[in-house]
Amino acid sequence: MPLCIFLTVGTSIFTNLVAFIQGNNPEISNLTKLNEVLSDYREEIRQEHGFISGIRLAGYLEPLLQDDQEKYEALIEEMFDLLEKQNDNFAGEMSAEINSLNKFNKKDNYPDDISFDLFYTDTYIGKVCAEVLRLYLAKERGYPTSVTKIEGLKADAMSMKDRGLVNFARELQEKINRAKKENCDIEIIGTGGYKSQIPYTILLAIINDVNAHYYHQLFDDMITLPNIPNIYPNTRIIEKNRDLITIVKSSPNGHPCENIWEEWAEQIDTKFIDMLFDKRTDVDKQLCKLSIIGEILLMIYDAKKEKEYNIKKFKKLAKFPLFEESEKETENKGTYLIFTTGISLLTQALNYYRNNQDILEQDFPLNRILEAYKEKIRESDTYVPIGPYALDKIKDWSKKEKENQKPNLIKELRNFLDFYHENDDIRRSSAELNTLQKMIDQEYVKEKMVCGVFLISDTLVGEICGEALSQFCNDNFCAPNAKFQTRKIKALNYDYDTFRTSGIKNLVNGIIDITMKQKRKTAICATGGFKAETAYVSMLGMILGKPIFYIHENHQNLINFPPFPIIINFPRFLQYKDHIFALEQEISQKKYQEYAELWEDNRDKENMEVFIVKSEQTDTYSLNEAGHILFRIYSTLSDEKKLPKSSKEPRDKLVSDGKEFIDTETKKIFQQLSKIAYVDKIIHQGWEQSSGKKLNEIVQDQDSEKWIITGKVPGSSHRSNADPRVGVRFKIITTAENEAHAQKVYKIIEGEFNELT
Structure with missing residues (x-):
């Protein structure tokens, strides 16, 4: 062939x-x-x-x-x-x-x-x-x-x-x-x-079921980028909004926006408007064009390249976005940035000190590295790039020397950042700070309203770059009552086998864990690090519904990758659920052969093998990066569904703040709500001189840390001496333990409340 x-x-x-x-x-x-x-x-x-x-x-x-x-x-x-x-x-x-x-x-x-x-x-x-x-x-x-x-x-x-x-x-x-x-x-x-090509290379590889590869100079082998067979582009968005897309597409240079956003707002979800279209100002008028996401979706839709699947048959179908931020929760809290962190800070510092070596302290490590580098290039007849040379030099240090030199390296890098901040353009000091400063300059984020995390590799170089960057950002960019931190991704190093079998999985876990816990708006900055990281981070950004930012060092503006609308077919992935969960840990070759024989008998071996990787070092089998991404997303969604239930009987959930439930109809409403398993207590709080029903948003009580809902129901004309303009106030204490639980519980209670009232 x-x-x-x-x-x-x-x-x-x-x-x-x-x-x-x-x-x-x-x-x-x-x-x-x-x-x-x-x-x-x-x-x-x-x-x-x-x-x-x-x-x-x-x-x-x-x-x-x-x-x-x-x-x-x-x-x-x-x-x-x-x-x-x-x-x-x-x-x-x-x-x-x-x-x-x-x-x-x-x-x-x-x-x-x-x-x-x-x-x-x-x-x-x-x-x-x-x-x-x-x-x-x-x-x-x-x-x-x-x-x-x-x-x-x-x-x-x-x-x-x-x-x-x-x-x-x-x-x-x-x-x-x-x-x-x-x-x-x-x-x-x-x-x-360009790194900015990577997300779309992966996307088209997945859609067309072909392999995409990447090679890093310090690896022994190629990395196959994540081809996840069970992810499909959600071209239904194109189908539902074809009229609007046709109007915009008919103007190659951009269609005048004017009232188009308002006219179509009721027919299209606002998150899809921002995804499908770009707005810009041309002279004195605002124009809108199809975005790259819109163009790709339209291209797939028109070419009928969408993989064959029947949505109605999917019992567990996950649609974009899997995890939505609450506007109320993220309002005025600033932006949480997740940075992939590379070695550009070290490389830039070495290049600067190379021509200004006199300002370095004689016994400090960067000075010693530069002296050795000068000797190396005098002896060598081939090109020796300074960044990889420094990496190799530091890797050869003993464990004790690494520990001793780490504080000195961080100090030297921090001094370099402070010098650039005072005397030059901080954007030229590192890829990560270039991205951050551009995000502020172009008003993607507000100055002094950011915090976040630098995801660092499991190497000394990763630690020193991440620590110097986080210290500098805390002193110069950080939001009040927040800070930048570092998070080491174990096994994310330059050993090909551990990177492939463990490092990328830990990177996936880290990003999902951080994203799920954050109450601020979250964005991913993928400028730093190598392209293999960008590949996996981009895929996660699409799945999690988070924007991804990237900047090339010769660019004047940011590239913003909006989330891509996708559908995940979990039933196919979970056909052998027990095997998947076992492979998440690691299994022996013998156990793998038992599984493989069953898959082969059922003609599913080829479908299963795309999710599995073998460790050459340990001769064991586990989920590969694609399999692990689907496993973590499924597990996270499943965990959200496992809402804690109240152990109380419904009758024991009704409590009165010194008020009697003399209103029979209101009491019936509360009795029905008390039957909801996720309601732990309903407190009658008395009456107020206003009619109508109201269910306030769910919030976390600062003292008890319980998630509560307050509201009121109309007064009853059947009550003795009742005034129909009087409302009955109440408070519901739920069993929710986190924000994800809280949002699900609220929707359940809201549906029952609207039906009862």
Whole structure:
């Protein structure tokens, strides 16, 4: 069967080659045409940034290459010649895409009929990198290779959001459709390109039931990104609102909003308005367009790509959003931000201190790392990036040395942050603070009204970066009576086996636990960390209904991924419920074989194996990342359904604050409410001079911490000397133990109350 591999292409081959020729290899440095292209910008960039960053350099070169075709062609020729003269290992070191392909095909078992399609950004550097890779794959390795430019996909947030990501999703879907018609196997490798492409790469992989992969340079193997078979796009939203979508879609540059929001408000849920449409101001009028979520849903709906399923047959069907925030609960409490945390702070600090080493204390660890790094690059004839070098150096320290140096490392990073805060732009100090400051600048969150958590890896580098960031944010950004914290994700490290079998599961657990406990509005900031984290965090954001924010270092604006409307088919997942729950812990190979034989007999083996991973270290089996995500979501929803019940008899639940239940009809209402299992006590609180019925929102009593509902019912004309304008006040104490319980109990009581009154 033919194999078609789709690769997203970034600029790693350019940025790594730029760093490679910066003095590491004098012979190549003196001969390369690439040096000529860079010469005009070398000193300018050194002065501004202290070092030549390949990514920032790409921004400087865009206008040059646009106006100079000769230099553009020379750049491609020189980069390809350099790869051609070196061995395959060198090509892998220079290119994340080639490295990924080497890992993907480590057994050298590509079929004879294989082709590649490279998706590149709407930039000249992106085109250069894609063309160099095409030449390498086609000429050097003999594989048919084509390139696809994604219009609008560039380091401009408005262009990326308006056109780039939509066009990427559309092109990828069309290529998948074509490959399927030709009966090809399909694999997607998403190592290269922008992080903002990852959520939509995963989404389309899930919808089309194909595999997507990612490779991190410190792992031994590829990571297959979460393909969850039981998640479907909820295109019913398109079907129900097709008229409005048609109106908006008819204006390519945007439809005048004016009264459209008010006119359609009664026909569409407001959360879906914000999801399906983007609003913006153009000159003096406000326009609205389909958002990327709207475009993808429409594309799936029109192409009839929605997986076949019958909603009526689902007994336990979870629809978006699974967990909704109460506006009343989140009002005026600020925003809780969940950060994935990478090593950008350490890398930026090292690059800064590299050119200002005199301000470092002699015996402090960063100074020692820099001295060793300088020696390394003097001896090496290959490119040595400073970030990964520092990681390896710190990993080699003894346990005792790590403990001794941790406070010093945190102090050095904190000093770096304070210096940048006072003398420069704090956004340039780390990916996480760049995101936070942009969220404040663009009014996604209010200044001094944020708090949150930095999710850190199970490494010393993760700890020092997270701790320095949380300390700095507590001093400069934090909401009153709140703070930023760190949360270590156990087993989230650079060991491939533990990362895959335990680390990602712990990341999933952490995000779900944090989200469920928060009473503030919650958002996820996925700029930091590596792309594999972004993949899982994005999937959770979609399921949990939380917005995800990301910013590229060359962007001026944030990319905001709204939650994607989904449906989860739990019955299929829970067909072997006992097996699923056992696999959540870990089972032996013998027990796994027993399960597998049963699945095979019932022709379900293939469906079950997509949820399972084997640990090579322990020779045991457990749920993989996709299986664990579904398990945790199902368990969380099930836990919410297990509401605690009152042990009291209904007659014992009625209490009076010194008032008699002389109103027979009112007493009957209370007696019926007391039969609800989640009502623990109903207190008669007397009368008031106002008629009508009222059931107030459920709230938590500050003293007793019980969840209570207050309200009133109309007075009865049958009561002796009764005034029909008089209402009877009451208070219901429920069995709810948390907010999730409280909201469910309230809906049950509200339904019964409305029926009785």
